[in-house]
Every structure is written in C-alpha cells, then in structure tokens.
Amino acid sequence: MSSKLTKVPEGTGILEVPVQGLEWTRLYVLRLKAGEKVSLGEEEREIGCLLSTGRIEVDGKHILGPRNEIFNSKPWGLYIPPGKKVEISAIDNSELVFATVKSEPNSAEVAVIYPSEIERRVVGTHNWRRYVTQVIDRRVGARHIIMGETVNPPGNWSSYPPHKHDKHNPPYEWKMEEVYLYRLNPPTGFGFQRMYTEEGDMDEVYTVTDNTALPITRGYHPVVAAPGYSLYYLWVLAGEDPVNIPRDDAKHTWVKWAEQIIKEL
Numbered sequence: 257m258s259s260k261l262t263k264v265p266e267g268t269g270i271l272e273v274p275v276q277g278l279e280w281t282r283l284y285v286l287r288l289k290a291g292e293k294v295s296l297g298e299e300e301r302e303i304g305c306l307l308s309t310g311r312i313e314v315d316g317k318h319i320l321g322p323r324n325e326i327f328n329s330k331p332w333g334l335y336i337p338p339g340k341k342v343e344i345s346a347i348d349n350s351e352l353v354f355a356t357v358k359s360e361p362n363s364a365e366v367a368v369i370y371p372s373e374i375e376r377r378v379v380g381t382h383n384w385r386r387y388v389t390q391v392i393d394r395r396v397g398a399r400h401i402i403m404g405e406t407v408n409p410p411g412n413w414s415s416y417p418p419h420k421h422d423k424h425n426p427p428y429e430w431k432m433e434e435v436y437l438y439r440l441n442p443p444t445g446f447g448f449q450r451m452y453t454e455e456g457d458m459d460e461v462y463t464v465t466d467n468t469a470l471p472i473t474r475g476y477h478p479v480v481a482a483p484g485y486s487l488y489y490l491w492v493l494a495g496e497d498p499v500n501i502p503r504d505d506a507k508h509t510w511v512k513w514a515e516q517i518i519k520e521l
Contacts, residue, residue, distance in 0.1 A: 260275075260276065260460075260462070260470055261462045261463075261468050261470050262469050263467060263468055263469075264285055264467040264468065265285065267287070268287045268289060268292075269286070269287065269288075269294075270294065271284060271285045273285060273437065273469045275435050275469050275470070277473055278433050279358075279433060280357050280358050280400060280494035280495060281355055281357050281401075281433060281435055281492055281494045282355065282356045283353070283435055283492065284353070284354050284355070284356070285351065286305075286344070286352040286353075287349075287350070288349070288350050288351075289346060290346050290347065290349055291345075292345075293343060293344065293346070294344050295343050295344075296336055296342055296344060296354065297336050297340050297341030297342060298338065298356060299338060299361075300338055301338060301357060301359055302335070302337050302357055302398060302399060302400065302401055303335070303336040303354055303355070304333070304335055304357070304392040304398065304401050304403040304492065305333065305336070305352050305354035306332070306333055306353050306391060306404075306405065306490060307320050307321055307323050307331055307334075307351075308323065308326055308351040308353055309323055309325070309326070309349075309350060309351045310322065310346065310347075311323075311348045311350060312344050312345060313344070313347055314342050314344055314345075314366075314368060315342050315343055315366075316343070318368045319347070320368065325441075326405070326439060326488050327441050327486050327488055328407075329371070330371035330374055330389055331371065331389065331391055331405060332368070332369065332370060332371060333368070333369035333374075333391040333392050333396075333403070334352075334354075334366075334367070334368055334369070335369070335392050335396045335397065336366055337359070337362060337364035337365065337397060338359045338360060338361050339361050340365070340366050342366055353437060355492040355494075357400045358400065358494075359400050362397070363397075364399075365397065369392065374389055374390070374391055376388070376389045380413075381518050381519050384412060384413040384416040384511065385409065386406055386408045386409070386412055386413075387406065387407040388405075388406050389404050389406075390402065390403075390500065391403055392404070393500070400494055400495060400496065400498060401493070401494050402492070402494075402500050403491070404490075404491055405489070405490050405491070406488070407486060407487070407488045408447070408479070408486065408487040408488075409486060410481055410483050410484050410485055410486055411480075411481060411483040411484075412481055413479065414478070414480075415476075415477050415478045416478045416508075416511070417504045417512055418450075418504065418505040419477075419502035419504045419505070420474070420475055420476045420502060420505075421434070421493070421502040422474035422475065423503075425503075426499070429503040430495065431496070432493045432494060432495035432498050433471070433495060434471070434477075434492065434493050435469060435471050435472065435492050436464075436472065436479070436489040436491050437491075438464045438465070438466065438467070438468050438469070438470075438489045439467065439487075439488040439489070439490075440465065440486070440487055440488070441486040442485065443467075444485075445465070445466070445482055445484065445487070446463055446464065446465050446482050447463075447480055447481045447482055447487040448462070448464065448479070449461070449464050449477065449478075450478055451474075451475045451476070451477045452476055454505075464487075
C-alpha cells in the first residue's frame with residue numbers, strides 16, 4: 257500500500273502541502289515573519305484561511321489574532337471569494353493554513369470570522385469526546401468549501417461513530433472530498449487514522465504525526481489520539497454542494513444513541 261500521508265513543508269512564505277488525489281482542493285501553509293506581506297486571491301477559486309498562530313492584519317483594517325496555540329482556543333478565519341484579493345501583513349511571526357477550492361464568480365464579499373462569532377462544540381462523550389469548531393461555510397458566502405478544526409483529548413476518538421461522505425444522497429449524505437492536517441501536543445506524539453469501506457475493498461490505517469496531512473476521498477474515516485497526546489486536525493470539506501451531514505456506519509450508530517445514557521450515569 258502506497259502511503260497517502262504527506263509531510264507539511266518547512267520554511268516560510270506560501271508552501272503547498274503536496275496532498276494527492278483531490279479534485280476540488282489545494283492546501284497551503286503560509287508562514288510570515290513580522291513585517292512581511294503577501295497577497296491572496298484567485299479568479300476561479302475561493303479561499304478559506306484559519307489562523308494557527310501569531311497576529312496578522314488584513315487590508316490594513318482587520319486584525320486577526322493574537323493566537324498563541326491551537327489546542328484550547330478558537331481560531332480567527334478569513335474567507336476570500338473568487339475574483340477578490342486581500343493583502344495580509346504579519347504583525348508578529350504568524351502561520352495560517354489556507355485552502356483554495358474550485359469555484360465560480362459570485363456576489364460574496366471578503367469575510368473575517370472572529371472567535372466570538374463561532375462555537376467550539378463538545379461532540380460525543382467518554383473516550384469519543386472531542387471539540388469541533390466549524391469556521392467557514394455558507395454563512396460567510398462560501399459556495400464549495402467548509403472548513404474547521406477538531407481537537408481530540410489524549411486517548412480519544414473523533415469522526416466517531418465512523419462516518420463518510422462519498423455519495424450524493426440528500427438528505428442522508430452529501431458527496432464531499434476532505435483533507436486533514438494534523439498537529440500533536442506534545443509534538444512528539446502520534447495518532448492513528450483509519451479509512452475503510454463497507455464493501456471491504458479499502459481498509460487502511462495511517463500513523464499520523466505532527467505536521468502531516470492526509471486526503472480523504474472515500475470511505476469511513478475515524479481517528480484516535482495516542483494516550484498522553486492531544487491531537488488537532490484542521491479539516492477542509494469541498495464539493496459541488498457541500499453540507500456537513502455525513503452518513504454514519506450503521507454497525508456503530510448505537511454508540512451515538514447511548515451517549516445520553518452515559519452522560520447521565
């Protein structure tokens with residue numbers, strides 16, 4: 257089995273993360289030193305950005321940050337529709353992760369998303385409890401991208417019960433590709449990502465480490481953090497009509513129905 261897992265490049269500037277097999281999405285890391293500037297915007301692609309660390313200024317009027325760490329905080333977000341450009345200036349040494357997704361010209365405007373405008377939800381319970389923050393979606397005018405963050409406490413699972421979104425069958429499932437970018441705390445940690453299908457033609461497990469990325473084009477895809485290490489992943493969903501309603505694996509849906517009982521014990 258050839259590994260789909262890839263390392264996030266080191267260095268500064270705009271760095272493309274070389275994930276393979278995605279139709280809609282390109283993933284990048286932007287690292288700027290204090291005082292550096294860069295322009296972002298494309299004619300036929302919409303862009304979603306999440307601030308990982310640091311503090312930036314957008315078009316000389318919007319301040320994003322400071323954000324000192326990603327495991328216990330909500331992000332600042334930035335949405336850039338097709339045909340629009342913004343100038344990003346680093347006030348401090350900063351890192352953003354951004355994705356560009358195929359799109360078409362529309363009437364949406366550049367949008368800045370502040371932490372106070374988004375919810376960091378607790379999803380699941382017991383050892384499948386995690387923290388999920390959806391940042392960029394149709395609320396800000398996005399057409400083909402949904403973007404957010406998930407944090408697994410040490411030893412915990414997420415994307416659980418296992419779910420998928422590889423068939424277009426509304427209102428039960430919407431077809432979307434996805435990519436995860438993983439971070440670990442402490443950074444020497446690891447986790448495991450499984451991807452499998454009902455038919456059994458795919459069953460793959462990857463050891464994910466700090467600053468790795470993985471494309472998810474089909475199948476169920478639960479992920480777990482090793483004990484002692486918090487696991488963060490930034491996720492990007494993209495497709496023709498993205499709606500964040502996946503289909504759970506029927507063999508494991510009982511776990512979801514048992515959550516309320518467990519919470520009351």
